[in-house]
Amino acid sequence: MRRVRPGVAATRGSTGASGEERTLTSVAAGERYEGPADLPRLWHVTLSVSGEEAPLGEVRRALEQLAHDHPFLLTSRYAGDHAEIRYWEEARDLHDAAAVALRLWGEHRRTSRLPPWEIVGLEVIDRETYHQRIAEGYGPPPASPVGVHPY
Numbered sequence: 001m002r003r004v005r006p007g008v009a010a011t012r013g014s015t016g017a018s019g020e021e022r023t024l025t026s027v028a029a030g031e032r033y034e035g036p037a038d039l040p041r042l043w044h045v046t047l048s049v050s051g052e053e054a055p056l057g058e059v060r061r062a063l064e065q066l067a068h069d070h071p072f073l074l075t076s077r078y079a080g081d082h083a084e085i086r087y088w089e090e091a092r093d094l095h096d097a098a099a100v101a102l103r104l105w106g107e108h109r110r111t112s113r114l115p116p117w118e119i120v121g122l123e124v125i126d127r128e129t130y131h132q133r134i135a136e137g138y139g140p141p142p143a144s145p146v147g148v149h150p151y
């Protein structure tokens with residue numbers, strides 16, 4: 001391996017894979033490395049679904065299966081014709097977190113035998129906003145009994 005001083009052009013063989021020379025640089029002593037700006041963040045997701053009435057036992061069993069298959073689910077509340085799922089999602093930005101949330105119900109409908117309900121609501125907020133709402137007393141209460149519960 002050939003070492004090259006910072007700022008001096010270095011090549012692989014005669015040229016790099018792209019045919020261009022590349023310059024090596026270094027970080028001066030005392031400077032801090034700043035990681036990529038688009039690291040994943042935590043997002044609090046509330047997904048609401050509803051549809052035709054289904055037996056409560058089947059709804060509960062389906063939500064429990066979904067929680068078992070995907071332990072990231074924090075809590076679920078349900079009735080015979082609607083349910084709400086709350087969980088934390090790790091994603092680069094709100095768009096990615098929302099996209100995952102919007103696929104959750106449909107992608108797991110068959111494997112968890114979820115009711116054929118549609119998504120009727122979605123809220124995605126960052127961790128700071130979630131905790132600010134809780135502190136101010138107007139957000140959803142923290143999911144103290146984690147799991148699947150009737151309304």
